[in-house]
Amino acid sequence: MTESKTTPFLRTAATLLLFLLVLLSGCVAPSPPPPLPEPLPPVEVKPLEAVSWEEVDGWFEEDPLPAFAAFLKSCRALKKRPDWQTPCVEAAALDPEDSGAVRLFFETCFTPHRVRNPDGSDTGMVTGYYAPDLQGSRSRSDRFSYPLYKVPDDLLVIDLSSVYPELGSYRLRGRVEGRRVVPYYSRSELDGAALPARGKELCWVEDPVELFFLHIQGSGRITLDDGSRIMVSYAEQNGHPYRSIGKLLLDRGAMTRDQMSMQNIRAWAQANPAQVRGLLDENPSYIFFHELAPGVETPPGALGIPLTAERSLAVDPRTVPLGAPVFLSTTWPSSSVPLKRLMVAQDTGGAIKGAVRADFFWGCGDEAGAYAGRMKQQGRMWVLLPRPQGPLAAR
Structure with missing residues (x-):
């Protein structure tokens, strides 16, 4: 018995149909994943x-x-x-x-x-923190050559909170240059050769590192060369950001974190006098002081x-x-x-x-x-x- 002529056609059609079914089955979109649960609201931490x-x-x-x-x-x-x-x-x-x-x-x-x-x-x-004791004088001399300044007359303090309430208590410090308000002098400029605050010296002290610590602490006692003692306290600052010289010494490998203290910074300064000025100038922030009433022995907060x-x-x-x-x-x-x-x-x-x-x-x-x-x-x-x-x- 001979095979029908239609048999090859049927076989070819069946094969093609099977191929199409396989192809189509690969194109069927997968079922969507189940929806993710809604994220929980953040827990409010009351201070x-x-x-x-x-x-x-x-x-x-x-x-x-x-x-x-x-x-x-x-x-x-x-x-x-x-x-x-x-x-x-x-x-x-x-x-x-x-x-x-x-x-x-x-x-x-x-x-x-x-x-x-x-x-x-x-x-x-x-x-x-504390109020340091320093030695000083009302007059400049070879021994007492580092000034504490009162607030300079050209220092502007700008409060924009009434116009921009979002600034809160933030205040800008600067000075006028022509018709522009520009940042006030930095530490390196105030202590530099031009001495822009000259004439506002409250007194002079003998140690630049102790003076720097006085800036950080904000208040201190100064025993003058005539035997009297005055208390000085923060009055204003130049508006520049504070930069820690302790962190700089850490970053430079001058001491380890376990060694970091004011005492060791003093020791480093004594061992490296030629580098002291450059290190202190790395902190552009500068404090201006005022003298408290006679007899005041403790700084105000x-x-x-x-x-x-x-x-x-x-x-x-x-x-x-x-x-x-x-x-x-x-x-x-x-x-x-x-x-x-x-x-x-x-x-x-x-x-x-x-x-x-x-x-x-x-x-x-x-x-x-x-x-x-x-x-x-x-x-x-x-x-x-x-x-x-x-x-x-x-x-």
């Missing part, structure tokens, strides 16, 4: 979280009397604020030597709030009241209100020994930025400087805020 006194690390072991004396000073400024009137009136009525009554005052009039960073952590950097050694704290006021008591839990400089005490937020600083960030005021002189120069510890903070209804309001 201040109310807690119990039991959660304040070290509160019950602390003697509150030294910080209470500092808080009474804060009340000179705080008593004008409605939220602070009750605790300030209560404080004024207490016996400042009665530790039990003072502790009860803090526990009754205030609620402790744990300070947190935006990422939710509650630890941050705690550094130290941002509240305008005298700071208290080892009880005043510089903070970022965007998180911690100036004048508020703050419990600090950290360690002693270059040590793991606990340092837990009640402080008062009475100052600010250009480098003190962030929620859990503080600068510990150690006082005046070389011993205070020895602690401040080595302090770079981790710490936690609790700010004490007035209760809405204090004891006085309940009477």
Whole structure:
């Protein structure tokens, strides 16, 4: 029996159909993946979280009397604020030597709030500052040749907040050149041969490195060659950004991070006198000073009241209100020994930025400087805020 003539055609058609089916099956769009779940909204971290006194690390072991004396000073400024009137009136009525009554005052009039960073952590950097002692003279000489300047007459301070509210408290510094406002002189220009601030010398000192540290600290005592002593404090600055010479020395390998301190920067300067001027000029920021009233021995803080050694704290006021008591839990400089005490937020600083960030005021002189120069510890903070209804309001 012979094969039909149509058989090859049918076989060819079947093969072609099978090929088309295979081809089409590869062109079928895959099933879409299941939709991704909606992202969770970011968790808002509140910078201040109310807690119990039991959660304040070290509160019950602390003697509150030294910080209470500092808080009474804060009340000179705080008593004008409605939220602070009750605790300030209560404080004024207490016996400042009665530790039990003072502790009860803090526990009754205030609620402790744990300070947190935006990422939710509650630890941050705690550094130290102090008011250095310098030797100086009202007259320039070979020994005293480095000037402290008062605010120059040509320094402009421009506040644009009324026109640009988004600038907040930011102020521009500059000077007029023709019809233009240009940046004010930098450190290298102010200390250079032209001496653009000449005639505004408050006094002269003998050591450029000690003068540089005075610029960083913002206040200090100067013993003059006639035996008298004056206190000088920050009045203005030239508007240039601060640049750390310590970081520069680290970057250049002049010392390790473990070696970094004011004491070792001094030692480096003594060993490398020819490089000192160039290093200091790397920081263009410059501070102008004013002389405080005779008899003032402690510099004022941002509240305008005298700071208290080892009880005043510089903070970022965007998180911690100036004048508020703050419990600090950290360690002693270059040590793991606990340092837990009640402080008062009475100052600010250009480098003190962030929620859990503080600068510990150690006082005046070389011993205070020895602690401040080595302090770079981790710490936690609790700010004490007035209760809405204090004891006085309940009477």
